[in-house]
Every structure is written in structure tokens, then in C-alpha cells.
Amino acid sequence: xxxxxxxxxxxxxxxxxxxxxxxxxxxxxxxxxxxxxxxxxxxxxxxxxxxxxxxxxxxxxxxxxxxxxxxxxxxxxxxxxxxxxxxxxxxxxxxxxxxxxxxxxxxxxxxxxxxxxxxxxxxxxxxxxxxxxxxxxxxxxxxxxxxxxxxxxxxxxxxxxxxxxxxxxxxxxxxxxxxxxxxxxxxxxxxxxxxxxxxxxxxxxxxxxxxxxxxxxxxxxxxxxxxxxxxxxxxxxxxxxxxxxxxxxxxxxxxxxxxxxxxxxxxxxxxxxxxxxxxx
Amino acid sequence: xxxxxxxxxxxxxxxxxxxxxxxxxxxxxxxxxxxxxxxxxxxxxxxxxxxxxxxxxxxxxxxxxxxxxxxxxxxxxxxxxxxxxxxxxxxxxxxxxxxxxxxxxxxxxxxxxxxxxxxxx
Numbered sequence: 001x002x003x004x005x006x007x008x009x010x011x012x013x014x015x016x017x018x019x020x021x022x023x024x025x026x027x028x029x030x031x032x033x034x035x036x037x038x039x040x041x042x043x044x045x046x047x048x049x050x051x052x053x054x055x056x057x058x059x060x061x062x063x064x065x066x067x068x069x070x071x072x073x074x075x076x077x078x079x080x081x082x083x084x085x086x087x088x089x090x091x092x093x094x095x096x097x098x099x100x101x102x103x104x105x106x107x108x109x110x111x112x113x114x115x116x117x118x119x120x121x122x123x124x125x126x127x128x129x130x131x132x133x134x135x136x137x138x139x140x141x142x143x144x145x146x147x148x149x150x151x152x153x154x155x156x157x158x159x160x161x162x163x164x165x166x167x168x169x170x171x172x173x174x175x176x177x178x179x180x181x182x183x184x185x186x187x188x189x190x191x192x193x194x195x196x197x198x199x200x201x202x203x204x205x206x207x208x209x210x211x212x213x214x215x216x217x218x219x220x221x222x223x224x225x226x227x228x229x230x231x232x233x234x235x236x237x238x239x240x241x242x243x244x245x246x247x248x249x250x251x252x253x254x255x256x257x258x259x260x261x262x263x264x265x266x267x268x269x270x271x272x273x274x275x276x277x278x279x280x
Numbered sequence: 281x282x283x284x285x286x287x288x289x290x291x292x293x294x295x296x297x298x299x300x301x302x303x304x305x306x307x308x309x310x311x312x313x314x315x316x317x318x319x320x321x322x323x324x325x326x327x328x329x330x331x332x333x334x335x336x337x338x339x340x341x342x343x344x345x346x347x348x349x350x351x352x353x354x355x356x357x358x359x360x361x362x363x364x365x366x367x368x369x370x371x372x373x374x375x376x377x378x379x380x381x382x383x384x385x386x387x388x389x390x391x392x393x394x395x396x397x398x399x400x401x
Binding site for chain 1: 329
């Protein structure tokens with residue numbers, strides 16, 4: 001069972017939901033795929049040690065002896081990673097998306113590829129009752145996708161896998177959804193929350209993934225905004241995390257609220273039961 | 281010799297310069313040898329990323345010695361400096377005013393990127 005926790009909008013509570021859900025279940029494998037700013041470790045407190053796995057991607061290198069400065073590669077590159085200065089092609093590696101197109105298009109076969117480290121993957125095999133993986137994108141890199149794809153390779157088929165996705169609805173988020181059996185969409189009951197929730201729903205529907213909503217910072221008067229939308233779309237609301245000072249205060253101390261409010265463990269276990277009923 | 285200036289419009293030299301480099305709508309190329317003025321579109325202005333680099337390529341292709349603009353980010357600056365194009369920073373004035381300052385050596389040459397990089401639009 002693979003569950004991805006996502007939200008269109010940043011700061012709605014993906015990490016809160018993902019970590020507290022993970023701490024409420026057994027036999028969990030946790031993947032922090034918010035690789036631009038992984039922060040689940042603050043709540044789970046893994047010890048990664050010194051070891052890490054490099055994530056590599058291909059970037060072009062130009063054989064200046066073969067290059068005729070024809071400019072085909074520069075014109076081809078949609079990401080502006082190549083510049084022609086006089087007779088020399090300059091490569092701006094951090095802009096390169098590793099599509100390999102320049103190598104393909106070069107009429108003189110002057111382009112080879114070399115490996116560049118794009119990020120790192122760290123693991124603590126046993127912490128807080130779970131296996132905890134974290135992806136980290138190196139500073140200056142344009143795309144988080146290779147790191148998330150490398151994390152996806154670590155998925156364990158016999159565990160309950162919980163993936164904390166990056167915010168937004170672009171390629172990195174899609175990479176974090178692609179292997180999921182179920183998506184939890186976290187939102188807040190505000191117009192911004194609803195706006196970005198709609199985008200998240202569009203993405204998961206396009207990918208054909210079953211989904212449910214968790215309202216974070218829930219307040220009775222405000223929730224109607226999300227509830228009306230959910231009922232129109234036929235999406236169930238799995239639970240609501242109340243807008244409470246106690247929860248915010250625990251969060252600010254890096255304490256998962258299920259640790260201090262154990263009744264919430266049962267609540268998240270019920271969420272998991274609902275998910276299992278849908279996924280089967 | 282030629283210089284490029286980022287332009288907010290392409291009507292004449294009385295328009296204001298554009299303080300953005302990568303996403304300026306137009307560049308104007310001034311050739312001091314024959315006083316020719318040539319406005320060109322900045323094809324990078326709508327780029328999803330790397331606009332500064334693409335704009336720098338356009339400027340390099342024009343064979344200019346200097347660029348007058350408001351701000352230049354690190355990647356574009358790197359390309360321009362490798363191409364030996366000097367970057368001069370100016371305030372939001374008309375192109376005419378900026379050019380007269382340039383001729384009087386009143387513009388400051390920029391030795392490093394004037395702002396941090398930013399991703400996308």
C-alpha cells in the first residue's frame with residue numbers, strides 16, 4: 001500500500017499529516033519526497049549517520065575539436081542550458097534537464113554526457129517504529145524529479161509506504177504520486193486552500209488515483225467551503241485536524257501531536273481503514 | 281562600437297530603459313560608429329526558466345561591447361563576462377538620458393551580478 005500525501009498549496013500541513021499518520025500505523029516505510037526542503041526529519045528524528053547515496057544525472061560535455069559552432073544544440077535546448085560564445089558552446093549545467101536532446105541533435109557528434117550529482121538519499125532503517133528515507137536536492141539544481149525517482153526505487157512492497165510529496169502540482173509532485181495507490185490531499189479551509197486543492201484534484205484524477213481530503217486548521221464556520229466542493233466532486237473528507245493552539249504549539253516544538261494527543265492515533269488509524277476500503 | 285540597452289518599449293529613444301535584463305520586452309542596439317539605432321524583441325521575455333541566459337545569448341550575438349540595464353542575475357552575468365561584454369547599471373531613465381551618461385563615462389560598470397538568481401517567472 002502506497003499513500004502519497006500532497007496539497008496544491010504549500011504550508012497546508014502535508015508534513016503534519018504524513019508524519020502523524022506514519023506514527024499512528026505499524027510496519028511503515030516513510031519517504032520524504034519534498035526534496036527541495038525535506039522537513040519530516042524534524043518530527044521523526046532519524047539518525048542518518050554519515051552514509052548517503054548519490055543521485056546522478058547526465059549533463060552534456062562538448063568536444064571543442066569536433067564542434068563547428070553550428071548552434072543546433074543551443075537553439076534546441078528549451079531550458080537555455082547552452083550558450084554559444086563566439087566559437088565555443090558554454091554549458092550551464094544547473095539549467096540542464098538531462099533530456100539528452102543536444103547530444104541527439106548535434107550533427108558532428110561533438111556532445112558526450114557525464115554524470116553530475118543532483119542530490120542525495122539518506123536512510124534510517126529503524127526510527128520511531130518505521131523505515132525513514134529522505135531525498136535532498138542539491139542547491140542550484142533545476143529539477144527535483146531525478147531525486148524523487150531515485151526515492152521511488154526504494155519503495156518496499158510489503159510495508160505501508162507513506163510519501164510526503166513536494167507542494168504544487170508540477171513534475172516533482174507528479175513523480176511523488178506516480179507509484180501511489182491512494183492520494184491524501186491536505187487542504188486548509190481558505191479560498192487559497194480551495195483554489196490549490198482544485199488543482200491537486202485535477203492532477204490526481206488525471207493520473208487515475210483514488211483520493212480523499214484532510215482539512216487541516218479546520219474550523220466549523222470555514223469548513224463549508226471545502227465540504228461543498230468535496231461533495232460536488234464526490235471526494236470524501238477523511239478527517240479534520242482542528243485549528244487548535246495546542247497542535248500549533250507542539251508543531252513549533254517539533255513534536256508530532258499524536259505523541260501528546262494519543263486519541264489522534266486512533267483517528268489516523270480510522271483514516272487508514274477508510275483508505276484500505278477504497279484501495280482494497 | 282555597439283552597446284545594448286534594455287528597453288521598456290520599441291518606439292524611440294525617449295522610452296524608459298527596462299530595469300530587468302532577462303525579461304525586458306525589448307533591447308535597443310546603438311551603433312556609435314554610424315549612429316544606427318535598432319530595436320529588437322527579447323525572445324527570452326516569456327521563457328519559463330533561464331531567461332537571463334537566453335537574453336545574454338541574444339546580446340552576445342549582436343556583437344556589442346557593453347550592456348546597459350538595471351539588474352543582472354548571476355547566470356546571465358557569467359555568460360556576459362565570459363563574452364567580455366561590460367555591464368553598466370542605470371536607473372529608470374529614458375534611453376536618451378542613459379546614453380548621454382554612458383558617453384560621459386557617468387555610468388557605473390558592474391563587477392558582479394546585481395541580484396540573486398530566481399527560478400522561473
